[in-house]
Amino acid sequence: ERMTTQDVEAITPQTLINIRPVVAAIKEFFGTSQLSQFMDQNNPLSGLTHKRRLSALGPGGLSRERAGLEVRDVHASHYGRMCPIETPEGPNIGLIGSLSV
Numbered sequence: 001e002r003m004t005t006q007d008v009e010a011i012t013p014q015t016l017i018n019i020r021p022v023v024a025a026i027k028e029f030f031g032t033s034q035l036s037q038f039m040d041q042n043n044p045l046s047g048l049t050h051k052r053r054l055s056a057l058g059p060g061g062l063s064r065e066r067a068g069l070e071v072r073d074v075h076a077s078h079y080g081r082m083c084p085i086e087t088p089e090g091p092n093i094g095l096i097g098s099l100s101v
Contacts, residue, residue, distance in 0.1 A: 033058075033059070034057070034058040034059060035055075035058045035059065037050075039051070049098065052098050052099040053096060053097070053098055054082065054096065054097045054098065054099065055095065055096050055097075056071070056095045056096070057092075057095055057096070062095060064091045064092065064095065067094070067095055071094065071095070072093060072094025072095060073094065078097075080100060081099070081100055082097045082098065082099060082100060083097065083098045083099070083100050083101075086098040
């Protein structure tokens with residue numbers, strides 16, 4: 001409808017598309033979602049390790065209490081993709097991993 005009411009030469013993407021809903025969804029995800037974290041910036045190596053981290057927790061994923069041993073164990077499809085050694089100790093063991101180098 002907006003394309004028919006405006007001059008063809010004066011049309012820009014900003015006049016056709018309202019980006020406010022997209023911006024609001026992105027702000028909500030990075031501001032309040034469990035899947036978003038502040039990056040660890042103690043040193044360059046910790047920042048790189050934080051970027052390579054994988055998590056099975058959060059919305060649409062598992063919870064620490066419901067995750068059994070079969071979920072936490074190393075699966076055959078992980079070899080060459082996920083590091084089987086780099087995982088935290090405690091209740092998150094096997095649920096948070098890291099990409100292979």
